[in-house]
Amino acid sequence: MNLLPGMAELQPQVSAWRRDIHAHPELGFREVRTSALIQKELRAMGLEVITNFCEADTAVIGVLKGKQPGPVIGLRADIDALPMQDEKDESVPYRSQNPGVCHACGHDSHTAALLGTALWFSQNRDKVRGTVKFVFQPAEEGPAPGGAKKIMESGILSDVNYMLGAHQTTSVPPGVIMTRSGVVTASGDFFDIVIEGTGAHGASPHCGTDVVVAASQTVVALQSIVSRRLDPMQPAVLSVCSMQAGEPGTKNVLPAKATLSGTVRTFDETVREEIFALMEQTVQSVCAIYGCTGTLDRQPMFPSLSNNEEVAQVVLAAAREVVGEQNTFVIPQPSTGSEDFAWYARSIPAAFYMFGARPAEGPVYSGHHPKFDLNEDALPVTMSVMAASAIKLMQQHKEK
Ligand SMILES: [Zn+2]
Ligand SMILES: [Zn+2]
Structure with a gap:
């Protein structure tokens, strides 16, 4: 030394x-x-x-x-x-x-x-x-x-x-x-996705628009952005870290709102923007299938x-x-x-x-x-x- x-x-x-x-x-x-x-x-x-x-x-x-x-x-x-x-x-x-x-x-x-x-x-x-x-x-x-x-x-x-x-x-x-x-080090962004629909009795889902199913499908669909849509030579991470809908333990009420939160990490500014464009498209498309509306809020942290x-x-x-x-x-x-x-x-x-x-x-x-x-x-x-x-x-x- x-x-x-x-x-x-x-x-x-x-x-x-x-x-x-x-x-x-x-x-x-x-x-x-x-x-x-x-x-x-x-x-x-x-x-x-x-x-x-x-x-x-x-x-x-x-x-x-x-x-x-x-x-x-x-x-x-x-x-x-x-x-x-x-x-x-x-x-x-x-x-x-x-x-x-x-x-x-x-x-x-x-x-x-x-x-x-x-x-x-x-x-x-x-x-x-x-x-x-x-x-x-x-x-x-x-x-x-x-x-x-x-x-x-x-x-x-x-x-x-x-x-x-x-x-x-x-x-x-x-x-x-x-x-x-x-x-x-990677870029860092945080995000919240708010999915809104119409609540209903758990026994009559056809009377509402189910945000629990829409949120679940959104999580699954988001996984294919990194695995199927991005260049495999461009590393990226998209993690949904929390998922919230309804009161814990509720068994007969379909809620009207679900929130997904998480983070995105990339090493390239173009990929970073591309991910958020694909996320927006995914949220809108999946929510439309289930008759719900989705809003993606991005909070950029660091490049x-x-x-x-x-x-x-x-x-x-x-x-x-x-x-x-x-x-x-x-x-x-x-x-x-x-x-x-x-x-x-x-x-x-x-x-x-x-x-x-x-x-x-x-x-x-x-x-x-x-x-x-x-x-x-x-x-x-x-x-x-x-x-x-x-x-x-x-x-x-x-x-x-
Ligand atoms: Zn630290
Ligand atoms: Zn530190």
């Missing part, structure tokens, strides 16, 4: 930030305490602090200008937690103090590591050619459309030449770095995230220097998860990587599990990879 000089020494401070944020998790667009902590620490480092620049008023940007000219590099951390109970053992001192809110996706570690990276750069200002913008972003987990879109729409990052982001994973230990060029080839190669090169060739992995295929870092990568050459954070002992839980925890030894590793990648991008930009 070749952490950048001085990074290991920052671990106690960065762990303390991580534990403080972990104990006080806040939901998307409501990260008031977290935002205040970030602002206070960035000011203490001597950075310029920008706030209230977009609709997401908990967003914070720290700006560090180098003495030499160069590009503007954006480094991003997401700062929000999830609406779920922290079920870690009560003996864990940094367990969530906010009922029903938990940093179960590790965004506390992303925030602390980015503060640590800012602290390191503030102590190593001579290494900065150009400007580094430390972007602390609310609401990666939603509500839709998430914080990244709001930050991009504000124009505050219009001068940024390259952007980097990272996410922890407990599937591998600290010291492992993984990324790839091209598509990394697919695609890493810029050049920037991804820089991250891989930096990772090989920090963690070694044997611990640097090119991810073989994209994930059907989604990540709102995609909004930056749509218009800024950007790369997103995963860093290992598996606990040293005890059971391992993945993100979004109520007992989720991570290994803080991962913090100086991702700080080193992010700082080394930024320095390489500054150097490369100069040589162009």
